[in-house]
Amino acid sequence: MGDRLTQLQDAVDQLAQQFVAALHFVHKRHDLEVLGPNDKVRDVNQEPEQREVDPLPADEFRAGMSELSRDLITKEQQIEYLISMLPGLQNSKQDQDRLIKELEEELKAAEADRQVALKERDQVLAELDKVIRSIRRP
Template identity: 60%
Template structure:
């Protein structure tokens, strides 16, 4: 589950990055237009950097479309990850039962591990005895 949560966090971070990139694109490449009588476009001096790098309407719209598609794809990836998270379709009682079953499996595995360690120690003692017997002869 930790891996799924990491994927979800990474996807949300990527979505935020795409939002920022979209805002930057829109702010940086829009047309300079006045929308009301009190709006004015300031004249830039030759040594001032341009605040807006206007693109042709076709290029600007194509960029908007690509950014929108990226946002939609990223959102769909997030939805997919969320739909695959465990526990969404299980009740609290089902989850508690699953935890109990996993605890029992863990106890069994630990008992097997302890038995294997005990067996390993016995084999090491026997091996040590055999090696000592070989050295004496």
């Protein structure tokens, strides 16, 4: 699981893909209709794979549009939630500075602990080396 910014970027990318998928669905599956009294719909007999538009029945088209709309709204709400979870929206600059200083102090303490553990490791390795070298075959 990535950090919040990575999650937010992934969600925005997914939303963009959903927009493209919705536009593709509308473009390929709408019903051909006349817009004015002089307009005509050409009857082009092409193979199903070659048709520019493959219309769905009106109820299926509306159901598909509703599903795509719900998906877009859900993704948008997920993005809003991720944005609300970003640090800094409810914190002042002073709070953020204080938090950074606390984290720096924690990091210094952890580094000191690490240095102590490294020294202990080196001491134990040296003692183990002495023990191993002192063992003689009978």
